[in-house]
Amino acid sequence: MNKASTTNAIGRARGPRGFGGPVEKARDRKGTLKRIWQYMEKQKVAMILSVIFVIISTLLNLLVPYMIGVIIDQYIIPKNMNGTLRFLLLLAIVYIVASIFTWLQTFLMVRVSLKTIRILRQDLFNKFQTLSLRFFDKRTHGDLMSRVTNDIESLNNALSQSVIQIISSALMVSGVTIAMFLMNWMLAIISLLVIPLIVFTTKKIIKYSSSNFIKRQRDLGELNGFIEEAISGNEVITIFGQEEKTFTKFSIVNERLRYSAMAADTVSGFLGPINNFINNLGLVLIIGVGALMTVQEMATVGIIAAFVTYSRQFFRPINQLSSLLNTLQSAIAGAERVFEIMDETPDLTDKEDAIEVDSFKGDVTFSNVNFAYEDGKPILKNISFQAKAGEKIALVGPTGSGKTTIINLLMRFYNIDSGDIKIDGRTIQDYQISKLREKIAIVLQDTFLFSGTIMENIRYGRLEATDEEVIAAAKMASAHRFIKHLPARYETLITSGGSSLSQGQRQLLAIARAILADSDILILDEATSSIDTRTEIEIQQGLNRLSEGRTSFVIAHRLKTIENADRILVINQGELIESGTHEELLKQKGFYYELYESQFNI
Numbered sequence: 001m002n003k004a005s006t007t008n009a010i011g012r013a014r015g016p017r018g019f020g021g022p023v024e025k026a027r028d029r030k031g032t033l034k035r036i037w038q039y040m041e042k043q044k045v046a047m048i049l050s051v052i053f054v055i056i057s058t059l060l061n062l063l064v065p066y067m068i069g070v071i072i073d074q075y076i077i078p079k080n081m082n083g084t085l086r087f088l089l090l091l092a093i094v095y096i097v098a099s100i101f102t103w104l105q106t107f108l109m110v111r112v113s114l115k116t117i118r119i120l121r122q123d124l125f126n127k128f129q130t131l132s133l134r135f136f137d138k139r140t141h142g143d144l145m146s147r148v149t150n151d152i153e154s155l156n157n158a159l160s161q162s163v164i165q166i167i168s169s170a171l172m173v174s175g176v177t178i179a180m181f182l183m184n185w186m187l188a189i190i191s192l193l194v195i196p197l198i199v200f201t202t203k204k205i206i207k208y209s210s211s212n213f214i215k216r217q218r219d220l221g222e223l224n225g226f227i228e229e230a231i232s233g234n235e236v237i238t239i240f241g242q243e244e245k246t247f248t249k250f251s252i253v254n255e256r257l258r259y260s261a262m263a264a265d266t267v268s269g270f271l272g273p274i275n276n277f278i279n280n281l282g283l284v285l286i287i288g289v290g291a292l293m294t295v296q297e298m299a300t301v302g303i304i305a306a307f308v309t310y311s312r313q314f315f316r317p318i319n320q321l322s323s324l325l326n327t328l329q330s331a332i333a334g335a336e337r338v339f340e341i342m343d344e345t346p347d348l349t350d351k352e353d354a355i356e357v358d359s360f361k362g363d364v365t366f367s368n369v370n371f372a373y374e375d376g377k378p379i380l381k382n383i384s385f386q387a388k389a390g391e392k393i394a395l396v397g398p399t400g401s402g403k404t405t406i407i408n409l410l411m412r413f414y415n416i417d418s419g420d421i422k423i424d425g426r427t428i429q430d431y432q433i434s435k436l437r438e439k440i441a442i443v444l445q446d447t448f449l450f451s452g453t454i455m456e457n458i459r460y461g462r463l464e465a466t467d468e469e470v471i472a473a474a475k476m477a478s479a480h481r482f483i484k485h486l487p488a489r490y491e492t493l494i495t496s497g498g499s500s501l502s503q504g505q506r507q508l509l510a511i512a513r514a515i516l517a518d519s520d521i522l523i524l525d526e527a528t529s530s531i532d533t534r535t536e537i538e539i540q541q542g543l544n545r546l547s548e549g550r551t552s553f554v555i556a557h558r559l560k561t562i563e564n565a566d567r568i569l570v571i572n573q574g575e576l577i578e579s580g581t582h583e584e585l586l587k588q589k590g591f592y593y594e595l596y597e598s599q600f601n602i
Contacts, residue, residue, distance in 0.1 A: 029332055029336075032332055032335050032336050032339060033332070035335075035339055036116075036155070036159075036335055039116045039119055039120055040112065040116050040159070040163075042116075042119070043111075043112045043115055043116065046108050046111060046112050047108075047109075047112055049108055050104075050105045050108040050109050050112070050164060051105075051167060053101045053102075053104045053105035053108070054101075054105050054164060054167050054168045054171060055171060056101045057098045057099075057101035057102045057105065057168070058168060058171040058172050058175055059175070060094050060097055060098035060101070061098050061172065061313065062172070062175045062176065062179055062313070063094055064091065064094060064095070064098075064309070065179070065305075065306040065307075065309035065310045065313065066179065066183075066306055067087065067090070067091050067094070068091075068302070068305055068306055068309055069183075069300075069302035069303055069305055069306030070087070070302065071084060071087045071088070071091070071302070072300075072301055072302035072305050073300050073301065073302030073303075074302075075087055077301065077302075105164055105168075106164065109159075109160060109163060109164040110160045112159070113156055113159035113160035113163075114156070114160070116159060117152055117155065117156040117159070120152060120155070120338065121148065121152050123342065124147070124148060124152070124338055124341060124342060125148065127341055127342055127344070128144070128341075130346045131344055131346055132346065132347050132348040132413065132414060132415075133408070133413045133414060134347060134373070134414060135344060135347075137373065140222075140225030140226075141225065142221070142222075142223075142224035142225030142226065142227060143221035143222060143224060143225040144341075145224060146220055146221035146224040146225070147221065147334075147337050147338055147341060150217075150220055150221070150224070150334065151217060151221075151333075151334030151335070151337045151338050152334065152338060153334075154217070154327075154330045154331045154333075154334035155331045155334050155335050155338070157327055157331065158324075158327050158328055158330070158331030158332075159331075161324070161327060165317075165324055166324070168317065169317030170317075172313060172314075172316075172317045173314060173317055176310050176313050176314040177192070177314070179310060180307065180310050180314075183303055183306060183307070184293075184303055184307070186289075186293070186298075187286060187289065187290060187293070187303075187304075187307050190285050190286060190289045191282060191285075191286055191307065191310075191311055191314065193282070193285065194278050194281060194282040194285075197278050198278050201274050201278070212260060212263040212264035213264045213329040213330050213332075213333045214333040214336070215260040215263075215264070216257070216260040216261045216263075216264045216330070216333070217330065217333040217334050217337055218260075218337075219253075219256050219257040219260045219261075220257055221337070222253055222256070222257075223253050223254060223257050226249070226250060226253050227250075230246055230250065264329075264330075282311060282315065283308065283311055283312075283315075286304075286307055286308060286311050287304070287308065290303075290304040290307060290308075291304070347415060348412065348413075348414075348415060348433060349433075350432050350433055351429060351430065354429075354430065354431060354432045354433075355426070355430050355431050355432065355435075356432050356435050357431050357432070357435050357436065357439065359439065359520055360423055360424055360439050360520040360521060360551075361389045361424050361520075362387075362388075362389035362390060362391075362423075362424070362520055362521055362550060362551030363386070363387070363388055363389050363422075363423065363424050363425065363551070364386070364387040364393075364410065364421075364422070364423055364521070364551060365385075365386045365387075365420075365421070365422040365423075365425075366383050366384055366385050366386075366406070366419070366420075366421055367384050367419055367420045367421075367422070368382050368383075368384055368418070368419040368420070369382070369383040369384070369406075369409065369416050369418070369419035369420070369421060370382060370383075370416065370417045370418045370419055371405060371409060371414065371416050371417050372417060373414075378574055379402050379405050379574050380402045380405055380406065380409075380574045381574045381575050382419070382575070382576075383402075383406065383419070383571075383574075383575075383576050384419075384576065385567075385569055385576060385579060387551050387553070387567070388551075389551055390548075390549055390550065390551060391551055391552075391566040391567065392547055392552045392554065392564070392565045392566050392567075393551070393552070393553050393554070393565065393566065393567050393568075393569060394553075394554045394555075394556060394562035394565035394567070394568045394569065395407075395553060395554070395555045395556075395568075395569050395571060396555075396556060396557075396559060396562065396568060396569070396570055396571070396592065396595065397570055397571035397572050398572060401571040401572050401573060401574065402571050402573075402574045403525075403555045403571050404525060404555065406553075406571070407442070407523050407525060407553060407555065409421060410428070410440070410523075410553070411436075411437055411440060411442065411523075412428055412429075412433055412436060412437070423436075423521075438519070439519050439520045439521060440519050440520070440521045440522075440523060441461070441514040441515075441517040441518075441519035441521070441522050441523065442514065442522075442523040442524075442525070443507070443510045443511050443513075443514045443523070443524050443525065444510070444525045444526070445507075445525055445526035447503075447506040447507050447509070447510040449494055449501070449506055449509060449510075451493075451494065451495055452493065452494070453488075453490065453491050453492060453493055453494070454483055454486070454489075454490045454491070454492050454494065454509065455467065455470055455490040455491060457494065457509055457513065458470045458473060458474060458479075458490075458509060458512045458513050458516060459516070460513055461473070461512075461513035461514060461515070461516035461517035462516050462517050462518065465516055467490070469516060470490070470512075470516060471490065473512045473513075473515040473516040474490075474508075474509075474512045476512070476515050477508050477509075477511040477512035477515055478508060479505070479508035479509055479511070479512045482505055482508070519550075520550060520551070521550060521551050521552070521553075522547055522550050522551070522552040522553070523552070523553045523554075523555075524552065524553070524554045524555065524556075525555040526555055526556060526557065558599070559595060559596050559599055560599075562582070563582045564582075565581070565582065566581070567579060567580065567581060568580060568581065568582060568585055568592065570585070570590075570591055570592045570595075572591060577590075577591055578590050578591055578592050
């Protein structure tokens with residue numbers, strides 16, 4: 001199958017997209033964290049080593065305040081300079097070793113994070129490949145891209161920075177608490193008096209800010225969707241002079257994101273200053289009570305100095321955790337949006353005993369097929385016809401009558417609502433989807449080309465094709481005529497979408513790609529609509545050669561191009577109203593006759 005053309009089928013079949021994204025639903029935060037852990041636990045060795053390094057660096061950092069107290073009481077106050085210098089050297093060594101282990105734990109955690117994100121991003125991208133066009137019809141491209149980029153990047157930042165920090169902070173708080181009680185239990189109790197106040201304020205602020213972070217991620221996806229559409233449709237915006245209106249809509253969406261981001265960051269931003277105030281209050285209590293205890297000889301100056309340092313070590317990780325809450329909440333909100341896609345159930349799947357077909361003879365039968373993109377809005381109504389192997393079947397009718405939908409159902413881009421579609425006597429559900437599409441080549445009116453060379457884009461029809469086969473296909477499609485005049489010929493680079501080529505040249509390449517695919521069934525949807533008359537004659541000759549021995553379906557508005565079709569199906573408002581050869585339909589003087597007369601008697 002010509003995969004690039006699938007993109008065009010999406011565009012032709014999809015319903016209204018608009019500029020907005022899907023509504024965000026509240027989900028299970030604990031469940032999200034559990035699923036993140038399932039990805040991380042695949043790297044247990046690196047995480048265990050990182051935790052070991054965290055423990056070592058934490059123990060070394062816990063040793064520092066005790067050493068400072070010893071220096072003051074045993075060396076500085078007695079004015080023992082030699083001992084002071086030796087102890088200071090030892091203290092410097094402890095600092096250096098602690099820094100080394102801190103770097104090692106960070107290095108390992110970054111590796112764990114990047115590998116986790118790589119696997120998650122790969123799973124998300126693979127999930128996209130399993131979802132049908134119906135899924136993409138309901139979502140903007142920008143919002144989906146935001147989930148692959150912004151949301152996963154938010155999670156990456158949290159994993160690389162926050163996870164190890166949480167472990168380090170928990171160990172530090174636990175270690176400082178034990179050390180303070182071992183040194184002086186009364187001062188330790190005084191130091192911990194402010195903890196309930198910190199816990200209370202933190203829980204309150206998290207409760208109010210978490211919903212704002214979810215909304216911020218949703219609004220960011222909506223903004224990306226708007227930008228993607230505005231850039232893609234820039235030419236249309238300019239043609240119709242809608243720059244000012246587009247700017248106004250962008251300002252509204254942008255302001256909505258600013259408001260939700262402000263709400264999230266402002267509320268969560270209270271946490272740091274409030275906790276700093278509480279921390280300083282605790283420090284004042286320690287110094288005040290410690291001074292009284294020193295006067296009464298219940299504590300030494302060194303112990304008070306050690307407690308001041310310990311209190312800073314105690315409250316610093318709490319403050320860091322407070323600042324990390326923004327990152328964590330943004331990451332959880334992003335992860336929820338990612339897992340929302342991962343939880344989508346594909347509506348197009350292979351049966352357990354699906355057939356891996358090697359080739360089709362080409363008999364195609366539609367029996368009472370009904371289909372609607374949206375409930376209550378039928379697109380096809382009781383469509384029935386048969387195409388025998390090797391026949392050329394033309395589909396004609398007004399725009400929106402359902403012609404392209406018939407092709408989309410034959411390709412099984414969607415499941416039918418009722419009826420049956422058979423190829424070679426078997427319902428298409430009996431075949432593996434990938435193999436079914438490999439046996440059908442399709443060329444659509446709107447051609448998509450990938451960034452790369454001309455050669456690579458044609459070869460997309462059959463990746464194992466040789467250069468000679470690619471060139472032969474290009475010649476049959478009359479594409480060789482313009483390719484040979486390009487600066488690098490078949491190695492000429494083109495941009496994504498093929499914007500550096502004319503619409504006619506892009507169609508020629510798409511036809512060459514379909515010719516190279518050498519499939520059993522051929523579909524042409526207005527394949528020559530953007531090509532001049534002289535080139536169209538040459539292409540028609542090539543397509544006639546390509547169609548020999550193959551069942552082909554041709555959608556055309558220019559009825560002159562399908563006069564030699566074995567049968568013409570006239571579709572109007574989703575119904576098959578006439579069927580026959582060109583001459584038979586003209587004799588009936590029905591809907592087809594009126595279409596034909598309107599084109600040639602204007």
